[in-house]
Amino acid sequence: MSTRQDDMVRKDARRILDCSERIHRQLFSQVLSELNKVRVSVGQYNLLSVLADEGVCTMTKVARSLYVTTSAVTAMTDGLVRKKMIRRRRSRQDRRIVEIAITDEGWKIVAKIRRQVENFYIPILKSLGKRNTRELISLQTEMCEIMGRGEK
Numbered sequence: 575m576s577t578r579q580d581d582m583v584r585k586d587a588r589r590i591l592d593c594s595e596r597i598h599r600q601l602f603s604q605v606l607s608e609l610n611k612v613r614v615s616v617g618q619y620n621l622l623s624v625l626a627d628e629g630v631c632t633m634t635k636v637a638r639s640l641y642v643t644t645s646a647v648t649a650m651t652d653g654l655v656r657k658k659m660i661r662r663r664r665s666r667q668d669r670r671i672v673e674i675a676i677t678d679e680g681w682k683i684v685a686k687i688r689r690q691v692e693n694f695y696i697p698i699l700k701s702l703g704k705r706n707t708r709e710l711i712s713l714q715t716e717m718c719e720i721m722g723r724g725e726k
Contacts, residue, residue: 601694605687612683613657617642618650619687622659625676626684632665633672659683 609619617640624639625631633651637644651674654660659680665671676684699707 601691604690604694608687608690609683614654614659614683615650617646618654618659619683621647621650621654622676622680622684625660625674626681630673630675633674636674654680 605619606616609616614622620640621636624636628635628639631639633644633647637647640647651660651662655662657679658677660674660676662672662674665673702710
């Protein structure tokens with residue numbers, strides 16, 4: 575790629591970054607307010623979200639999904655266990671492995687936050703219209719696929 579093309583791509587990347595940051599700041603302020611009510615950190619919510627999507631997981635699997643260490647996951651799980659949002663147990667196959675699973679209480683938090691995020695996006699998507707929304711979804715899906723290829 576030529577220097578001119580690099581500059582254009584960098585400029586586009588900056589525009590995406592600027593827009594993403596604005597969207598995330600606004601969304602984050604709403605979500606954070608709700609999480610504070612139930613005394614759950616963003617990291618703990620992300621952990622709950624992984625468990626909601628993946629089911630029973632090992633501490634190692636959650637750590638990889640969140641790009642953190644297993645000791646960080648242990649610290650996050652301690653508070654969630656106390657709040658009865660997850661349960662932690664030793665694997666039946668290998669007692670050295672700790673498995674965690676979301677509880678009904680944890681599901682309530684995830685459902686509430688996900689509904690809040692949906693409600694944040696609904697007026698935006700209505701304004702975009704059906705065609706632009708489909709294109710946005712298609713492009714974001716493609717970006718996720720590209721990012722996923724880099725993880726392997």
